[in-house]
Amino acid sequence: MINHHRSVKVLRRGDLARLTGCNLETIRYYENIGVMPEPPRSSKNYRVYDDRHVARLRFIMRARELGFTLDEVRDLLALVDGGAQTCGEVQGLANSHLASVRAKIDDLKRIERVLSSTVAQCTGDDVPECPVIDALTEVT
């Protein structure tokens, strides 16, 4: 039996969300801010996606998982879309992102050191004297 209305299954927003694990609303958000393209619409104004949209969204999600900001994602996509992107250009973006990731790690490690050494001095008792409070209150 032939389905005259849609001979191939089209993807709607919910399908794209399920296929990628992306939040439904986030897809529209990505479209609004221009990292996802505006897809064609069905006669009833429903967004219609295909495999390339799936790939695109997965790309974005992977980049986000690697901590790239949406601005950086936009840059990466622009390079890819440009077609003539070079390994050197992408490497540049990735390296500067890597630097900021390392900076964040250093910040957090510093925090971890201070916090853990302070907490280590706690008696944990039902007494009001507390090294953590002292550290925060310190007049130094």
Next chain:
Amino acid sequence: MINHHRSVKVLRRGDLARLTGCNLETIRYYENIGVMPEPPRSSKNYRVYDDRHVARLRFIMRARELGFTLDEVRDLLALVDGGAQTCGEVQGLANSHLASVRAKIDDLKRIERVLSSTVAQCTGDDVPECPVIDALTEVT
């Protein structure tokens, strides 16, 4: 010569900002969200601060530097204000914060590993093949 209008120097918002290094507007923000108390007002409706406000704001800023969220700061302050706070209670908050800091460090380290090992494969040349793009595009 006696200053009949203000025998002691009162602190206004700008003074508090300068003394603590806090942004001027942030002070008002902290008041709005209830981590800084509403200070008394002068006859002309200017906020009037004193030493305790300076100490309070420094406390908040130190806690923020240690990565406590404003919600956590609120909890810490509630304990301190309660007067009967115990070292055990504070230790509990600090430890759970410490756990989330460590989780963030682990996340970032994972990101760092993936990113650096990927970038290491880049030739950096003017060629379109790029391991970073491959990793993001991967169909896996």
Next chain:
DNA sequence: CCAGGGTCTGTAGCAGGTACAGGCTCAAGA
């Protein structure tokens, strides 16, 4: 007397989403 700095208020903006109201559309079940 006026310029400039400070202060006051409310409000908008940033990232990066998330959520919800109010209205359509569509397919399946009774």
Next chain:
DNA sequence: TCTTGAGCCTGTACCTGCTACAGACCCTGG
């Protein structure tokens, strides 16, 4: 056939942690 529920559409508000700005005041020095 009618109804009910799920899905989609739009715009908009909300979240954290600020930051900034407009338009009114107020105060001091020159």
